[in-house]
Amino acid sequence: MTDDLGTYAENTWCPGCGNFAILNAVKSAVGSLEAKGVGRERIVMTAGIGCHAKIFDYLGLSGFYSLHGRSMATAQGLKLGNPDLKVLGFCGDGDAFGEGLAHMMYAAKRNSDITIVVHDNGVYALTTGQRGPTSARGYKGPSTPRGNTEDPFNPLVLMLEAGATFVARGYVGMVKELADLMVAAVEHEGFSFIQVLQPSVTFSNRYAEYNETVVPLEQPAASFDEALALARKTETLPAGILYRIEKPSNERALYGDWNPVANHPTRDERLAKVKAAVGRG
Amino acid sequence: MTDDLGTYAENTWCPGCGNFAILNAVKSAVGSLEAKGVGRERIVMTAGIGCHAKIFDYLGLSGFYSLHGRSMATAQGLKLGNPDLKVLGFCGDGDAFGEGLAHMMYAAKRNSDITIVVHDNGVYALTTGQRGPTSARGYKGPSTPRGNTEDPFNPLVLMLEAGATFVARGYVGMVKELADLMVAAVEHEGFSFIQVLQPSVTFSNRYAEYNETVVPLEQPAASFDEALALARKTETLPAGILYRIEKPSNERALYGDWNPVANHPTRDERLAKVKAAVGRG
Amino acid sequence: MSRDAFTYIVGGKAGEGVKKAGSTAANLFAAMGRHVFQMDDYPSLIRGGHNFVAVSTATREITSHYMKADLVVALDKRSYDAHREDVAKGGVVVYNSDAQEETEGVGIPMTAVAKEYPRPELRVGVSGAAALSAAIGLDKDEMADLITKEYKRDLENNIPFATAIYEAVAEKIGGRFPLEKGDRERPMFTGNTAIALGAVAAGLDVYLAYPMTPATTILHYLAKNERELGIVTMQPESEIAAANMAIGAAAAGARAMVGTSGGGLALMEEALSLAGMAEVPLLVVLSSRPGPSTGVPTYTEQADLKMALGQGHGEFPQIVASPGTVGEAFDLAAELMSLAWTFQVQTILLTEKHLSESRMTVEFDVDGAAWAEPRMHDGGPYKRYADTADGVSPLLFPPSSETVKFTSYEHDELGITTEEAADITLMHDKRNRKFATVEEHVRGLRTVNRFGSSGPLIFAYGSTTMSVLEALRVGGIEATVVQPVYLDPFPVWELEEYRDMSPIVIEQSAAGQFARLLAEKARIDAATVIKRYDGRAFEPEELAEEIRRAA
Amino acid sequence: MSRDAFTYIVGGKAGEGVKKAGSTAANLFAAMGRHVFQMDDYPSLIRGGHNFVAVSTATREITSHYMKADLVVALDKRSYDAHREDVAKGGVVVYNSDAQEETEGVGIPMTAVAKEYPRPELRVGVSGAAALSAAIGLDKDEMADLITKEYKRDLENNIPFATAIYEAVAEKIGGRFPLEKGDRERPMFTGNTAIALGAVAAGLDVYLAYPMTPATTILHYLAKNERELGIVTMQPESEIAAANMAIGAAAAGARAMVGTSGGGLALMEEALSLAGMAEVPLLVVLSSRPGPSTGVPTYTEQADLKMALGQGHGEFPQIVASPGTVGEAFDLAAELMSLAWTFQVQTILLTEKHLSESRMTVEFDVDGAAWAEPRMHDGGPYKRYADTADGVSPLLFPPSSETVKFTSYEHDELGITTEEAADITLMHDKRNRKFATVEEHVRGLRTVNRFGSSGPLIFAYGSTTMSVLEALRVGGIEATVVQPVYLDPFPVWELEEYRDMSPIVIEQSAAGQFARLLAEKARIDAATVIKRYDGRAFEPEELAEEIRRAA
Numbered sequence A, B: 001m002t003d004d005l006g007t008y009a010e011n012t013w014c015p016g017c018g019n020f021a022i023l024n025a026v027k028s029a030v031g032s033l034e035a036k037g038v039g040r041e042r043i044v045m046t047a048g049i050g051c052h053a054k055i056f057d058y059l060g061l062s063g064f065y066s067l068h069g070r071s072m073a074t075a076q077g078l079k080l081g082n083p084d085l086k087v088l089g090f091c092g093d094g095d096a097f098g099e100g101l102a103h104m105m106y107a108a109k110r111n112s113d114i115t116i117v118v119h120d121n122g123v124y125a126l127t128t129g130q131r132g133p134t135s136a137r138g139y140k141g142p143s144t145p146r147g148n149t150e151d152p153f154n155p156l157v158l159m160l161e162a163g164a165t166f167v168a169r170g171y172v173g174m175v176k177e178l179a180d181l182m183v184a185a186v187e188h189e190g191f192s193f194i195q196v197l198q199p200s201v202t203f204s205n206r207y208a209e210y211n212e213t214v215v216p217l218e219q220p221a222a223s224f225d226e227a228l229a230l231a232r233k234t235e236t237l238p239a240g241i242l243y244r245i246e247k248p249s250n251e252r253a254l255y256g257d258w259n260p261v262a263n264h265p266t267r268d269e270r271l272a273k274v275k276a277a278v279g280r281g
Numbered sequence C, D: 001m002s003r004d005a006f007t008y009i010v011g012g013k014a015g016e017g018v019k020k021a022g023s024t025a026a027n028l029f030a031a032m033g034r035h036v037f038q039m040d041d042y043p044s045l046i047r048g049g050h051n052f053v054a055v056s057t058a059t060r061e062i063t064s065h066y067m068k069a070d071l072v073v074a075l076d077k078r079s080y081d082a083h084r085e086d087v088a089k090g091g092v093v094v095y096n097s098d099a100q101e102e103t104e105g106v107g108i109p110m111t112a113v114a115k116e117y118p119r120p121e122l123r124v125g126v127s128g129a130a131a132l133s134a135a136i137g138l139d140k141d142e143m144a145d146l147i148t149k150e151y152k153r154d155l156e157n158n159i160p161f162a163t164a165i166y167e168a169v170a171e172k173i174g175g176r177f178p179l180e181k182g183d184r185e186r187p188m189f190t191g192n193t194a195i196a197l198g199a200v201a202a203g204l205d206v207y208l209a210y211p212m213t214p215a216t217t218i219l220h221y222l223a224k225n226e227r228e229l230g231i232v233t234m235q236p237e238s239e240i241a242a243a244n245m246a247i248g249a250a251a252a253g254a255r256a257m258v259g260t261s262g263g264g265l266a267l268m269e270e271a272l273s274l275a276g277m278a279e280v281p282l283l284v285v286l287s288s289r290p291g292p293s294t295g296v297p298t299y300t301e302q303a304d305l306k307m308a309l310g311q312g313h314g315e316f317p318q319i320v321a322s323p324g325t326v327g328e329a330f331d332l333a334a335e336l337m338s339l340a341w342t343f344q345v346q347t348i349l350l351t352e353k354h355l356s357e358s359r360m361t362v363e364f365d366v367d368g369a370a371w372a373e374p375r376m377h378d379g380g381p382y383k384r385y386a387d388t389a390d391g392v393s394p395l396l397f398p399p400s401s402e403t404v405k406f407t408s409y410e411h412d413e414l415g416i417t418t419e420e421a422a423d424i425t426l427m428h429d430k431r432n433r434k435f436a437t438v439e440e441h442v443r444g445l446r447t448v449n450r451f452g453s454s455g456p457l458i459f460a461y462g463s464t465t466m467s468v469l470e471a472l473r474v475g476g477i478e479a480t481v482v483q484p485v486y487l488d489p490f491p492v493w494e495l496e497e498y499r500d501m502s503p504i505v506i507e508q509s510a511a512g513q514f515a516r517l518l519a520e521k522a523r524i525d526a527a528t529v530i531k532r533y534d535g536r537a538f539e540p541e542e543l544a545e546e547i548r549r550a551a
């Protein structure tokens, strides 16, 4: 693991893949967070399985390379175990809105204080291009050779409706802005969601389209309804923080200032508690 | 199994439970469907696990008493196997929006031609009253003795956003209307969702509150946005069909007029196809 | 048979206070310094149906309820019908004469008396304590004290109601069953409470569980007491979430536990394999009910043994053990938590409804509880998967200046993904060495319990052990009982001496899984397998008969 | 060693056309009437890295690739470095001299030549076919025909490019490796295609799967050909959905199959137990990769045996079998589908990446394929779980005037939930009888393959069988190879004769699961266990050495 947050792992993303930009954005975001006093040792990452997830090997951060569709649960567990950690979770669209949909919806519902960055390439890339939750109707992949028969999910809408307290969209063509979104997301206390439009040059090369349609959003919507309207836009795709509100995080609501790891008792303390409980019957 | 759609199973719902009204509504709905030419032998049911699910034993219909959180997948499988069946799935709120959330969201997304009736009592009743996906913040159950720290999901909103093409709310205090909803839902080609407000006299006795707040809805909303607005109402709770649109069902989109069971080939037919495939290499 | 135990059965509808009547009786016996075993039998419903509680008590150790009762209190007709055959010689049924016609036994108009007070349907259950008090010869004040202590609320109605029942019963059978006092008062716990407290004693920080009978009451107990115990509980959206969150929490350094039944464990299987690859410590409680699938949720069976031993794709060490008594459940939960952290493996505490939900007098050896202490990295450059001699790589938790990478992929020592043949072999070898390390350590533990030393050889495990021991007591049978506590690694080293014997194997499984395990792992072939698989625990007197026939 | 096979290895970056170059060579050999075995080795990435295909061919049966190649075509430097040691005596490397400095072998400026045409990065792979054609002495027209047949598109660029490479190679090693023609042209299939077609031949109606290597190509093949084959495929939201939908579809009467790897099977475990209780037929394909957990997704291992045998809480019969060759995969998929429907059980076809994704010349016995035919109810009042003598209750599917109730709960004969002791026992006994019925039937099947009849005794199963047979061929070793095809029920009746022997066990597992299974179930204790667990299949020449040492 190197000073510039890199590692010795060989990068095996396709040349031109949108994931490179996300990797750069994270490095820059971690730098900014460090400047703001959030040391990199407190920032832990999780990843699912997929092309997106290879970021785990390329970033010199601690964390957990989890399972396809489960990294959001792993991320919540890390936070629950030690709420002093800043948990940055990297997901694929298949990960987050396919296999792992329920964990995403519940992380938002309970406002777990983690940040989830979804590399949305609209496809199951690493498994060779099957349709995913955000693939367009008609998409032809190896499991849908005559075209996808489902309409895509809108991740921003789902996250808003599930209760996410920070909802943003980024684009790999706007690295600096993406880095800023990550910083804001990590700083937000509560569940932060960033959909990153990430073309897969191999399976869903939408750079040209996104370069046309993605427009920067100056400030978050003033209301939930307005945020929803922004999330539903299709002619232009606003990138920025769509929505942000304050609400007690899951961890705070569950146990206030407690920290399971930091407050882990000594054996004597614990045995005294058990004896008291045995006495209570 | 008796002519009046009953069975010899002993009914073990608590006296006064809202589930009785749902049972009566189904019986009445099946009668109406029969009058309209949908014979009861074509109507198959599924159920999850929970108080709601006991309806499986009490109804003289064919079907599948499935798993907690999986009956929506079983239901889709039945339909996929034989699209001539009318599949009526009974779920609990825990079933549908807890353990099985992803199946619900995807059934709606792909517009599987099944009807899902959720007995929404806002609690995990059969397992003795733990908080569920639709429990209010602050709800005190045995797993949340100091109060539920999560905000509830709004099932109607989630189903609308996921793509359900028929979204309705019923109330056990309005049995006739509920039966009508069921008939309309079964007749709708595509994914039909009915949230039934079902007080649990033991754990969530909200009859008085619902009797005040539930109001009949004369007709479906004219637009998606209007349906969403209806779904979000809290001072009054509109009961009726909130939203209905036409869209090709999953099964039709996948295989048109094919029927896997009815078109099951003879062995000779099948071997000829395999030989042809072997020839193609 | 030598019946030195007194058995009380109270039956009625769910919601009528049957469980309360049962635990009240059990607490009374315990307060008398006696040994007590309480078994709750209830169907999967909330109100109505037929519930009963069987409480057996003796002045010596007792490890099972009996189904032949000295005193039956039937709150409704169904209970009368269900238990009329269960009355022991010299026993008596006290029944609710408002619920059925006059019949054999002591008819008391419980409902009519209850109707003199508010909420009569909730009050009928109090008859249990009243009738019992009369039958064992407590005086009215003692009875009132009992009601006060146990029911706490609404005493202004409960005491006069109980008194009326007491008087009616006392008239017929007052003092019929005088009960000696025992040596000292012991607390009573269910197996699930014992498991919860054992894990807490070992250092539990986080308990994550989705409700599933018969494991649910671990969650209830810990949720209720989390503040006092210094732990955190959470009920997430599914078992999959519970297991993966627990693994995440453990990777942050928190001692985590999950608990469920077979269906929930099935959903955790992918996470268990993850724990194996990532080498994350995790204690999993698997409390069985009759299967397959949803099965019979509120009853008991030992049919998940094969499952517990076969979880997870790929190869990684795990530890599975099953307690024989509530006291052992406490010790074992602590020990398994400790082992999980010593070796960074998952440990499964396998038990059954019969132990999880039965309640018995027990004294925990709190000071003897194992403590979970990880082997920590002692500075310098850190490698999460350092290739150590014993296969166990020191732990380090973020936040730390060294990078700590847990992973589900095959990896090099630092936790970076690899597909290189040499790396794959290296890590397989490392995990393989951990199998040996774990087994070596487990050899030093008490992996097998032995009871008796003469007579026929009997093998049993889990809660069936309690039934067997009680059967031997009541049957006056001399036997040698061998109870493997550890099931993986299976303590073949302890069992070699039995290899050429043909024991009786006793288990609650239709397929005879435990007998098969003994045959396959230890090459001990059973002469007879005594099985019960109707959802009910063995009944000691019946089991004694079966053992006698088989011996 | 008697090397009568010719081996061709082509290596390069993913996305460069390496797989295509490999399959082109394989097809060429097959078209020559030769036997062919093709193994694709690729890391888990989409572009770049190092991919290679090893294709071995002979005029006799061949059941493995070799790693010592006669001709290596290295499209990039990494491939050259990776395979320079893999060149057999007398062999040669053709390398891309634009990608590295001049070195041993035949340097060809592939990239420079490719740059004369559009999309050069996609064209380099065509060098493989060109170099091979030159080396085995095809003439230019034959080569052009090959390119036309295999590449089909962009021939106006591909053919001149190939011709240029051909000429450069021919100049150095033209006709160096003349290959005899074989007896007749056979088709080539991967194991996954064989499984797909076998299931289709048996009557498959619905295939449900979530992508997971190495099972994914079953989905791809069936999705592509669903219309022609008369079946339906769908990729749902998860493996849990796939399994539960498949069970639903089967309850409607559709022959359903699911396929996945270990992590996906773990997620299906709850559904497997459901199928057991509800008695729903289901064929499950489990294709293994190195574990635990995510492991090494695109490589091979046999570490999921224990998992396959231990799935599901509670007790219910299941059948597990593993094919030894691509041809057997076809037969077995059909047979397992048929058994699932005959007995209303789940059947697991256990295989590995090495069989799933390797491709070999094979002739399927299509007419001999088993057919799945349920035992149907023959009129009158219907009981889904009728208590029959053999434990199998006739099926009836809705729509039907009789009520058909499938259930996950313990139930009476009609499928209504029960908690009664007598009912629970009855249904446990019924399912128990089905264990016996299944075993009885399986005894009549070919459950064990035997090869040879003298020399050392070797046990192997699954795709390792192919490696062992090829090792014996190349090593000229006489041995008796015993391959259990069925793993549950385990054919102990066929293995009794080996009980006192001490065989060599060969498997791709670090823990030696197969050896343990033999010891535990059949009491056959291995003298030596030859294991490979680096993700790569055994190499025949190396394995021959190991066998010779062990024998």
Ligand SMILES: Cc1ncc(C[n+]2csc(CCOP(=O)(O)OP(=O)(O)O)c2C)c(N)n1
Pocket: A048, A049, A050, A051, A052, A053, A067, A068, A091, A092, A093, A094, A095, A096, A119, A121, A123, A124, A125, A126, A127, A132, D210, D211, D212, D213, D239, D263, D264, D267, D294
């Ligand atoms: C339980 C399970 N099922 C399936 C897989 C196979 N798998 C690996 S990555 C992946 C999908 C990846 O899609 P996405 O999350 O969008 O990531 P991307 O590769 O597009 O970045 C799948 C299905 C798996 N690893 N685990």
Ligand SMILES: Cc1ncc(C[n+]2csc(CCOP(=O)(O)OP(=O)(O)O)c2C)c(N)n1
Pocket: B048, B049, B050, B051, B052, B053, B067, B068, B091, B092, B093, B094, B095, B096, B119, B121, B123, B124, B125, B126, B127, B132, C210, C211, C212, C213, C239, C263, C264, C267, C294
């Ligand atoms: C995998 C699994 N986890 C947990 C359970 C236990 N369980 C049975 S019913 C239920 C919840 C029921 O809640 P709901 O769906 O709302 O039904 P209700 O009883 O309220 O009608 C749970 C958690 C189970 N059967 N299976």
Ligand code: SF4
Pocket: A012, A013, A014, A016, A017, A018, A019, A051, A052, A121, A125, A126, A199, A200, A201, A202, A203, D046, D047
């Ligand atoms: S396949 Fe797509 S997502 Fe994956 S590395 Fe290549 S370009 Fe990126």
Ligand code: SF4
Pocket: B012, B013, B014, B016, B017, B018, B019, B051, B052, B121, B125, B126, B199, B200, B201, B202, B203, C046, C047
């Ligand atoms: S517990 Fe509630 S939901 Fe269940 S039967 Fe009773 S009233 Fe109905």
Ligand SMILES: [Mg+2]
Pocket: A050, A092, A093, A094, A119, A120, A121, A122, A123, A124, A125, A132
């Ligand atoms: Mg993707």
Ligand SMILES: [Mg+2]
Pocket: B050, B092, B093, B094, B119, B120, B121, B122, B123, B124, B125, B132
């Ligand atoms: Mg509910």
